[in-house]
Amino acid sequence: MHPDQPDRPERERAAVAVVGIGADGWDGLPEASRAVLLDAEVLVGGARHLALVPPACEGERIAWPSPLRPAVPGLFAAHAGRRVAVLASGDPMFYGIGRTLTEELGPGSVRVLPHPSSVSYACARLGWPLEDTEVVTLVGRPTSRLAAALHHGRRLLVLSSDATTPGEVAALLRGRGFGPSRMRLLEQLGGARERTTVEVTADDWPHPPGEPLNIVAVECRRAPGALRLGAVPGLPDEVYEHDGQLTKRHIRAATLGVLAPAPGELLWDIGGGSGSIAIEWMRTHPSCRAITVERDPVRAERIARNTERLGVPGLHIVTGAAPVVLSELPPPDAVFIGGGLTVPGLLDACWDALPVGGRLVANTVTLESEALLADAYRQRGGDLVKLAVAHAVPVGGFTGWRQAMPVTQWAVQKTLNPSTGADR
Numbered sequence: 001m002h003p004d005q006p007d008r009p010e011r012e013r014a015a016v017a018v019v020g021i022g023a024d025g026w027d028g029l030p031e032a033s034r035a036v037l038l039d040a041e042v043l044v045g046g047a048r049h050l051a052l053v054p055p056a057c058e059g060e061r062i063a064w065p066s067p068l069r070p071a072v073p074g075l076f077a078a079h080a081g082r083r084v085a086v087l088a089s090g091d092p093m094f095y096g097i098g099r100t101l102t103e104e105l106g107p108g109s110v111r112v113l114p115h116p117s118s119v120s121y122a123c124a125r126l127g128w129p130l131e132d133t134e135v136v137t138l139v140g141r142p143t144s145r146l147a148a149a150l151h152h153g154r155r156l157l158v159l160s161s162d163a164t165t166p167g168e169v170a171a172l173l174r175g176r177g178f179g180p181s182r183m184r185l186l187e188q189l190g191g192a193r194e195r196t197t198v199e200v201t202a203d204d205w206p207h208p209p210g211e212p213l214n215i216v217a218v219e220c221r222r223a224p225g226a227l228r229l230g231a232v233p234g235l236p237d238e239v240y241e242h243d244g245q246l247t248k249r250h251i252r253a254a255t256l257g258v259l260a261p262a263p264g265e266l267l268w269d270i271g272g273g274s275g276s277i278a279i280e281w282m283r284t285h286p287s288c289r290a291i292t293v294e295r296d297p298v299r300a301e302r303i304a305r306n307t308e309r310l311g312v313p314g315l316h317i318v319t320g321a322a323p324v325v326l327s328e329l330p331p332p333d334a335v336f337i338g339g340g341l342t343v344p345g346l347l348d349a350c351w352d353a354l355p356v357g358g359r360l361v362a363n364t365v366t367l368e369s370e371a372l373l374a375d376a377y378r379q380r381g382g383d384l385v386k387l388a389v390a391h392a393v394p395v396g397g398f399t400g401w402r403q404a405m406p407v408t409q410w411a412v413q414k415t416l417n418p419s420t421g422a423d424r
Helices: 033-041 071-076 095-103 116-124 143-149 165-175 249-259 276-283 297-310 325-330 346-353 367-380
Strands: 016-021 042-045 060-063 085-089 110-113 133-138 155-158 181-186 216-221 268-271 289-294 316-319 334-337 359-364 385-386 391-395 399-404 405-414
Touching: 016 033, 016 095, 016 359, 042 216, 071 359, 085 095, 095 110, 095 359, 116 155, 116 181, 116 216, 133 249, 133 391, 143 165, 143 297, 155 359, 165 181, 181 346, 249 276, 249 334, 249 359, 249 385, 249 405, 268 276, 276 289, 276 297, 289 297, 316 367, 325 346, 346 359, 346 367, 359 367, 367 385, 367 405
Parallel strands: 016 085, 016 110, 042 060, 042 085, 133 155, 268 289, 268 334, 289 316, 334 359
Antiparallel strands: 155 216, 181 216, 359 405, 385 405, 391 399
């Protein structure tokens, strides 16, 4: 660099440039992106991306290995000191390789040159405001995760994994009571072969697999008589497959209220039963994570089926007994104990695993476990409450109340003792 020329910003000096490219290929790239690719000594990308750049880009071409993420550090270490450009679809920081590279190499080592994403193109074609449109990616993910986003009147853009995804989306909508939902398929957005299908319902979806590069637009419509699932905890009990081991709807809503899930947090659900607490924790935000521990293999399989039905297939199910298996788990932000309180050492193990600021909630209906919670309340504070729910039922020709078993609940947040500095 000439001594009189000012230094370029650190982002421009980054060792790895990530260039977003669309279906329009080289013709759709701005000059800055073209210059980076022409100057690169190494070009890295998928076979489809590498085929979009002309021979004038003379850098050594390297296709991504599989599995990709474990290979990233070694691949870039092997080309240290060379000018490396990575090709990515659309905006690399939107469900793209940009995230992986910044996490593995550090943001200061990566310079990103984005292209309009397929979502931006789709909203432009459909006339949908981007800020009012929810995006669900099924790239490398189970189709069942779409179920958590289904709400009447909601607009969704579904990022497809391949050409079979649109048909799978239509089938899921039909199976979840959203067959009247309106669907359109948008293929090769921004390219010469761009195509948008006419609107049809999921019930009438006629299209065989076509272009692998596609996005599915869905305007959600719930079928008459289909069960309504809200966006807050307290789903109807009948949506769960269970053998009686289920935290019932009203108690579940109260329990999630004090667990207070926040985006990105991890829950331990001890004594999973049907998985309802962990499932509804994860449904509060796409980034919420949960691990449920269930010692009964039959119940563990039942939890897995419930996660598929309710759109949170990412719930991690550990089949084993607590507290034995807890030492192998990542530290939680919150813990729910729905069973096993009388197992020696369980309550202390859960408490010890919590960081300062973490929350613990335990529910019980037995006197023996209630005595343990009362003792824990005396030692550590928090809130000890009795939750009672009664349902109106026929009594002869009249109506009366049927009382469910009352639930004792202890809820506490881990804090530091100001006098000793120890947690309490």
